[in-house]
Amino acid sequence: MTEKFQAVIVGSDISAYAFARELNDAYGIKPIIFSRFTQTVLIDSQIVTTYQADTSTDEKTIEELLFLGSRLKKEDPAQKLFLLANSDNLIVLLAHHRKDLEKYFIVPVPELDAIEKVADKESFDELATSVGMKVPGSFYVSFDKMTKEELMTQLPSADFVYPLIAKPANSSAYDLLRLNHGFKKVYVLDNESQLLQLWNDLFEAGFDDKFIVQKFVQGAETALYSITTYVDSKGDVTLLSSAHVLLQEHQPATLGIPCSMITTSYPMLFEQVQRFFAELKKQGFTYFGFANFDVKRDEETGEFYFFEVNPRIGRNHFYITGAGANPMEFLVSDIIENDPKKRVIASKKVLYTIIPKRLLLRYIDNPTMRKEIKALYRDGNVINPTLNENDKSLKRVIYQYLAMLKQIKKFRTFYPKLTKSGF
Known part of the structure; x- marks a missing residue:
């Protein structure tokens, strides 16, 4: 009991x-x-x-x-x-x-040194490549103790071909700055002048951590994947689940956060994730809690690239429950019952979505994918955490209706039509 x-x-x-x-x-x-x-x-x-x-x-x-x-x-x-x-x-x-x-x-939550090790994208890249994970080519710029003139000389080498992706190397050091100054979560840079403007804006806002410029991995939003794990109090991975991203949010504050995903199992990627945490443990770091990996499949080569790991469960973690494993049961079994569960791979196929069906299909042009989405709707294998039969009232029904209308408005404003890159 x-x-x-x-x-x-x-x-x-x-x-x-x-x-x-x-x-x-x-x-x-x-x-x-x-x-x-x-x-x-x-x-x-x-x-x-x-x-x-x-x-x-x-x-x-x-x-x-x-x-x-x-x-x-x-x-x-x-x-x-x-x-x-x-x-x-x-x-x-x-x-x-x-x-x-x-x-x-x-x-x-993980120990502070473990968080710093995995959340900093530069040290993440080093650890990931050591266990066989592929990562995108990256260029790091440390704003700490750098003058504005020095900063304006910080440009990636010629083999970094635009468009490029720019984002903070450590999200926790950037969150408050982003909220207070309106910076984006992720930047897509089309040319050098945009990069230099970003350096200038960050410097003027007082940013003093690291920023990363990454090579663009070919593919639209549908080339993205999420992998979520639970690492128990003994340091063992006991829960693995993944989802194929269909569509992300596009308003600046939540840019890049998936709003529709199909749960899919990728044993090869799961093996790499387990090696990642095994190596982290071997190096003496105590990682305890949830983790969420961002992955992208290069549409030209078919290879999977690991972008980062977040030391938390992720905004869309209800997809794990839809896939057949309630993550809170793994946590409670471990920390309350002192009886960690054996490893489970949650693999039931469901569609996780927080936007209307018609809006989602508007941004899916792949016939096979459209057919799969419609089949999941037809079979009732669609989940939304806020659509809860055990938490239903008139106010909540009205909220759901207004939330769906708001999603339509956001996409009309920030992403009015499908693009090849997803940006």
């Missing part, structure tokens, strides 16, 4: 709701949503308990978590508590304050 426990979910976006649904579906609990504001995805939800907290700074976030943890422990000393989060900066924050937080909570 599972011991009594409660989860505190830091955040209130669609991934937070998916966490809550997975826990509610499996254990019947109503997790606590810990956030400053309650987003519309949680409107009138009956499967969560909301806790409004001042999260305006990292210090206040930790203070509020410690206050809540103390209160919950006083109310029920026997109840186990654990934290969940799904943004790079929050994962780093929890890892950094692990010692204080563990007075009340189990903190299932």
Whole structure:
């Protein structure tokens, strides 16, 4: 029998709701949503308990978590508590304050040095190539202690042919800057002048970490893949699942986040992921928790390239549940029951989508893929975390309708028609 426990979910976006649904579906609990504001995805939800907290700074976030943890422990000393989060900066924050937080909570995130090792794209590339993963050609620029004049000389070699991809080497160091100054999550650069303008804008905004310029791997959005894993408290990979991306979001704040995917199993890639974590463990790093890999298949060569790994489960993690394995059951079995599950590959084929069917099909021009999507709809193998039969009310039905309309408007504004590159 599972011991009594409660989860505190830091955040209130669609991934937070998916966490809550997975826990509610499996254990019947109503997790606590810990956030400053309650987003519309949680409107009138009956499967969560909301806790409004001042999260305006990292210090206040930790203070509020410690206050809540103390209160919950006083109310029920026997109840186990654990934290969940799904943004790079929050994962780093929890890892950094692990010692204080563990007075009340189990903190299932990697150790800080392990996060730094895998989340920094330069060190990720080194580790990935050492275990046989292919990575795109990359050029790194460190803004730390560099003058503006020096920065303007930082250009990739001639074999980097435009268009090129530019993004932060460490997302957690960039998140607040992106939110406060309106920077994009990822940049597609068509020429050198655009690259130099980006360097100038980042410098003026006070960016002082590393940025990466990557060679473009040929292929549209449908050449992208997501791999999600759970690494248990012993350092063993016990859950593997993957999905083939059909379409990504295109508004600047969420550019590159998949909104439609088909779950698909790739044993060859799973083997590489297991070697990655085995090597990380061999090097003395303690990785514990979820991880999400971004992968792309080169449409010209057929080879798979690993772009990065995020030390968190990923915004679209409900696709794992659709594929047949609720990730919260792996976590709870490990940290609450002290009985880690044996390795499972979640491989049931489903369509994960948070946009209307007609909108999705508008951006799919491959006849075989269109046929597969229609078949999944016909057979009822379509999932959306917010369409929950156990959390239904008039307000939530209205929210769903408005959310779908909003998606149509966003695509009309930021991606009005399909392009070959997906940008």
